[in-house]
Amino acid sequence: MLPAFLDSLVELISRTSTDLPPDVRAAMRTAVQAEAPGTRAGQALTIIAQNIDQAAACEGPICQDTGMPTFEVKVPVGANQIVLKQQIREAVAEATRRGKLRPNSVDSITGENSGNNLGPGTPIIHFEQWEEPEIEVRLILKGGGCENTNAQYALPAELDHLGRADRSLEGVRKAVLHAVWKAQGKGCSPGAVGVCIGGDRTSGYLHAKEQLFRTLDDTNPDPRLASLEDAIMDEANRLGVGPMGFSGGTSLIGCKIGALNRLPASFFVSVAYDCWAFRRLGVRLDATSGAITSWMYRDGTAPAEPMLPADVVAAGFPTTGREVPLHAPISEEQIRSLKVGDVVLVSGRVFTGRDAVHAHLMKHAPPVDLSGAVLYHCGPVVAKEGDGWRITAAGPTTSIREEPYQAEILRRYGVRVVIGKGGMGAETLAGLEESGAVYLNAIGGAAQFYARCIERVDGVSLTEFGTPEAMWHLQVRDFPAIVTMDAHGNSLHRDVEAESGRRLATLAER
Numbered sequence: 001m002l003p004a005f006l007d008s009l010v011e012l013i014s015r016t017s018t019d020l021p022p023d024v025r026a027a028m029r030t031a032v033q034a035e036a037p038g039t040r041a042g043q044a045l046t047i048i049a050q051n052i053d054q055a056a057a058c059e060g061p062i063c064q065d066t067g068m069p070t071f072e073v074k075v076p077v078g079a080n081q082i083v084l085k086q087q088i089r090e091a092v093a094e095a096t097r098r099g100k101l102r103p104n105s106v107d108s109i110t111g112e113n114s115g116n117n118l119g120p121g122t123p124i125i126h127f128e129q130w131e132e133p134e135i136e137v138r139l140i141l142k143g144g145g146c147e148n149t150n151a152q153y154a155l156p157a158e159l160d161h162l163g164r165a166d167r168s169l170e171g172v173r174k175a176v177l178h179a180v181w182k183a184q185g186k187g188c189s190p191g192a193v194g195v196c197i198g199g200d201r202t203s204g205y206l207h208a209k210e211q212l213f214r215t216l217d218d219t220n221p222d223p224r225l226a227s228l229e230d231a232i233m234d235e236a237n238r239l240g241v242g243p244m245g246f247s248g249g250t251s252l253i254g255c256k257i258g259a260l261n262r263l264p265a266s267f268f269v270s271v272a273y274d275c276w277a278f279r280r281l282g283v284r285l286d287a288t289s290g291a292i293t294s295w296m297y298r299d300g301t302a303p304a305e306p307m308l309p310a311d312v313v314a315a316g317f318p319t320t321g322r323e324v325p326l327h328a329p330i331s332e333e334q335i336r337s338l339k340v341g342d343v344v345l346v347s348g349r350v351f352t353g354r355d356a357v358h359a360h361l362m363k364h365a366p367p368v369d370l371s372g373a374v375l376y377h378c379g380p381v382v383a384k385e386g387d388g389w390r391i392t393a394a395g396p397t398t399s400i401r402e403e404p405y406q407a408e409i410l411r412r413y414g415v416r417v418v419i420g421k422g423g424m425g426a427e428t429l430a431g432l433e434e435s436g437a438v439y440l441n442a443i444g445g446a447a448q449f450y451a452r453c454i455e456r457v458d459g460v461s462l463t464e465f466g467t468p469e470a471m472w473h474l475q476v477r478d479f480p481a482i483v484t485m486d487a488h489g490n491s492l493h494r495d496v497e498a499e500s501g502r503r504l505a506t507l508a509e510r
């Protein structure tokens with residue numbers, strides 16, 4: 001037994017969930033400086049930077065989606081992997097109990113949430129033996145929004161705007177650019193991509209994810225891949241997707257490429273997309289006690305450099321005076337006066353609802369009156385306090401998953417405002433126009449920032465779906481978001497996708 005191993009792992013998980021590593025902070029600081037203040041991209045990045053500092057200060061989750069815990073463990077010969085695995089699982093359950101991880105492990109057949117992040121396949125733990133005397137544990141928490149934007153290409157392939165991608169490094173370049181373009185803001189850009197050239201379908205994705213354990217500022221030891229990484233960084237940032245898909249000059253903060261041998265008949269390019277909330281840390285542990293001897297990716301003896309001065313973080317959302325206040329319940333007339341690009345400050349009652357709630361509302365009447373209501377695509381982290389609850393992390397989730405339901409729910413129940421991230425499709429856009437509703441894009445991952453806009457929890461419905469999927473009744477004040485789809489048929493997401501597609505086409509040949 002290693003007496004300190006469990007506590008060390010709880011510390012690793014907690015720190016990873018709440019404190020971004022210095023290399024990611026540095027890349028995000030560069031992004032903040034690159035986007036002009038007052039632009040949509042600039043405002044989004046300011047909120048993200050505030051959120052990073054708030055999470056570190058309160059030791060709360062950076063994003064409410066604390067992702068799929070994936071551990072890469074190296075052990076000396078003779079270490080008991082059965083015991084270590086059991087203790088890692090206990091540490092995951094303990095970190096969940098402490099609110100550092102959201103209960104995220106769902107039975108794929110029944111939909112039931114295990115409540116402690118344990119279940120078949122969760123967490124993911126990979127062991128490897130090495131000839132060092134210590135144990136090394138590295139952890140990445142990669143959320144569902146960015147995981148859903150992963151992509152795998154079998155070359156040769158015909159790609160939108162880019163034409164044929166052949167079995168060559170040039171074809172790889174096209175595939176990765178295509179993946180970044182396709183992701184738009186859905187994976188909470190600016191993001192980073194880990195890429196694997198080759199392997200088979202499973203080893204390719206695994207190796208792509210492993211590239212995300214490299215630091216963003218390292219240089220690929222293979223000069224051919226180093227030059228490809230540089231080219232993709234430059235070109236991806238010329239697409240104009242921008243932070244949260246709002247357009248802008250920063251779409252990617254990292255591109256890390258590895259290669260595996262392949263079968264002669266296959267040529268896969270696997271792309272693992274990670275969001276700006278790029279949570280990855282590691283520790284070295286004494287192999288007899290399990291105590292942490294050193295940290296990886298961060299200086300374990302000093303706090304990380306803040307993203308912003310403390311008074312800027314304390315000041316909250318940087319208003320310009322042009323923001324439109326909206327107080328729920330909201331009238332159709334007020335909604336029809338809004339247009340794409342307006343920044344609004346929402347106050348009053350907001351109901352959360354994501355996948356399970358949307359599916360439920362297609363078959364059952366809502367448990368609350370949704371007329372004039374604000375529906376927030378969000379699966380919060382919630383702490384029970386006495387007879388009530390406190391929301392400890394509450395950023396938006398990816399809205400496109402609700403595309404099959406949204407227009408019908410607007411039509412049936414009179415919802416006036418949908419808040420989420422990443423935008424929605426043509427059917428919802430038509431539904432907004434028909435029903436007199438708008439879609440507001442909040443800043444993905446800004447879970448601490450938005451939790452501070454929630455004054456209290458007034459109730460909860462549909463708790464049988466588990467904490468993230470239940471319908472929470474929130475009282476919010478001055479919750480900032482941007483109108484990205486209005487009631488007049490306009491969509492910023494559609495426009496940015498089309499414009500970035502045109503730019504992608506200019507990168508077809510080099």
Ligand code: SF4
Nearest residue numbers: 063143145188275445
């Ligand atoms: S920042 Fe966005 S993509 Fe990343 S985990 Fe959070 S919600 Fe998901």
